[in-house]
Amino acid sequence: MIRFQDGEPKCMWFSQHTTGEAYIFDAVQKDKSGKRPLVYCANGSHALYPLPGPHEYTIPNLSVPFRFRLVDETDTAGPVYDPLLTSYYYIFTPFLSTFMPFPTMVSSLPSSKSHVPTGFLYFKGRWGDRQLESRTTSVIEQLEGKSEKGSGKTFVSGPTGPLDKQLSRSEVWPRDADYKPLLRHSLNYSWILEKWLGSMNCMWEDMKVKGVKVSGELVE
Template sequence: MRPTTLPLLASVASLTAAVTPPPYVLTYAPIHYLHPDEKFLPSDISTHLLNVIPYKNNTPIPSPNPLTPTNLNTLSGDVYLTSRSDPTLFTSPQNAWEHGSLTAHQSSVIITTHPQSNPTTIDAYYFTFYSLDYGGIYLGHNIGNHVGDWEHVMIRFVNATPTQVWLSQHANGEAFYYNTLEKEGVRPVVYIANGTHANYAVTGTHDHAIPDLNLPAGVVVDHTGKGARFDPTVGGYYAEFDAATGGFSGETVGFLGFRGRWGDRKYEEGFRGQDCPLGITQLCKWTDGPTGPWDKDLKRDTVCPDNGILCIVRWVLGP
């Protein structure tokens, strides 16, 4: 493990000079609180890579050995990073890597970028990586588990002042004005949902069945609480993203250039307990591992992703 300071990240294509984040990106960085019952903590990226094998078309392929954050971008976009052990055996000693740690690791990535044609604005993305997402129990069924999980908070700065904050949640999320959010000093407080790691502004129950309409009760719910504290500026990486070219710059780490999946491919029915009620993919117990930060719409016009869903920036706290 490296010391718990903020090392600098890398270009996905070549060696480049080191870059440093603007001081305010760290000053106003969010503070995360995990749920008191969370079993799958932020995960060291290097450790995750030591516990997976690159697969293509359900077959292991030749790859760098060992697989590291520096050489991950040599793999193609149709690769799944597939668990060496059976990831469904949560309590197996072989799967300790799935559970992550709050100390001595590099599980976070801070990426800054200028929105297109807006030189006075900087968007700072604070990504956290988890080796496993536990989707939860809904109407008696466990659905939505997957190996690998990238979640993020984005803060939009105008003239070095934080103005708006985006909290990623499943397929979408919520936006708030910076002044609305709970703070520790000047740092926004974000509550991480148990198992799914979605980001919320308050503790409690959050029904997220309808985009842009989170409710305090329902069927498709997340749960947040004030458990362990996690600081994404400690033990992480830093990179700059060029919205015009789609490239990253920084020191030598290539994992941001990996276009494949950070976990196993969705299992076939019956394999490792896979169950898809009514044959509906969205209800499967195990789903595909996720893509990485490059696929989280880093070129945004507003604080919200440009995904066709109305961007509502909230003045009041809520679920």
Template sequence: MEDWYDARNGTPQMEGGDETHHGSLSQAPLAEGVDRYDFMDDGATPRPDKGGIRDDVNDKPGRSKAPAVLIVVDKGHGIVDAFWFYFYSFNLGNKVLNIRFGNHVGDWEHSLVRFHNGTPKAIYFSEHSFGEAFSYDAVEKMGKRPVIYSASGTHAMYATPGTHAYILPWGLLHDRTDRGPLWDPARNYHGYTYDHNNDVLRASTVNPQSPTAWFYFAGHWGDKFYPLGDRRQYRFVGQYHYVNGPYGPRFKELGRDKICGGATTDPCVIKNWIGGGVRSKRWVDVGEGEELRDEDIEKVLERNGATPL
């Protein structure tokens, strides 16, 4: 059994699981709606990488011209969640039997550090429509800050470099991570605080002029799912070559009680080790990809008097 910190009361709760241990966590990670859509791209093809990530001013590695987003959420009872969001212009899906599926324009990924009474306790890595939680002692660090590996193409976030199987057996479908260019989001970001009870986002005093209107966009940040009649689209074992773009940070369970998110009854295991022997992660619904459950979408829309389609 292990301890995990539930935002409902701020005290450790007991949770069973295959990997059971408890630890604390560091300050900040490093890392590489409705039926509406934005950022249309008829070609829907990724652009090649022009090089590493460097600071043009002082030529130090790690700074990206594209800012990350930090959203700090006070849950009460001493619990504070620090969400780091990373936006990528294109998600290049993986291949199965040399057939690629899961492409989409626009890609939001996130990591989450949970603090209890000012002390970091756990970190969550988003991976497609699921994720993993770890303790501070389990993950690689640079100084006191944990290192996150962003997968090639899909940008799913992992604790280690290497191959990471998911959904299909025998490793047929997998992400790859390596020690590529460093992206330090703390060197260029927009910081915010978020009142999850009243759905209010406020710019941080660190950057009081940061815009907030983008946060309330209730559509997909990318192209709409292409129909099978489109020459660019095809289907393979229930999966599609092109899928919907993702919803933005507002739809990522910012008010979650458990660091893992999901239903209250869902297990939340905080691992104290990384390495091999982990079972392939599986999506709840085949082909859902970046989509949310209907109840999650309705929860956000109904709060503002909107009717979900």
């Protein structure tokens, strides 16, 4: 999700499983044009990250570049997929919870492809496979993530659709987040040392939590 203010991008939200990461737009990597952000998709997953490599996400809102238990893998800077080439665009009306095709997109389509689907946006189920049922075999137990390290499941049911993603939320991060929201000003991981190991003059002063209005304006 990209938050705009006066037509300019200000913040980005990278959705990752039950959590995610918020960054100011200037901090994220861009393509050769210097305008479009680069997003790395996790292998076999729906999670999105601002950097390639391994991403440990066992602890909510603490994505670190090493492997522990629950890990997403994103490829190095390989071939770029441009979603604009195959995307549909919609306008969401919060108080009605309705979607409509973006007018300029409809007018630009050839007459043979003028129909823009909307029904799938109202689907209230899971967008993916169901969570595995409990079994006694060691293979299933491994797939479910049952181990001595904890009882949390590695593989659960697929994510919910856009109607469940708080599209009209006022902050960059979801309202029901069960962790302290952070608006990151850098892709540097040194802020983690400050958060978890105390004051070490890393970069934390620039990364204190700020509110973000619906307009995209940052507030103390």
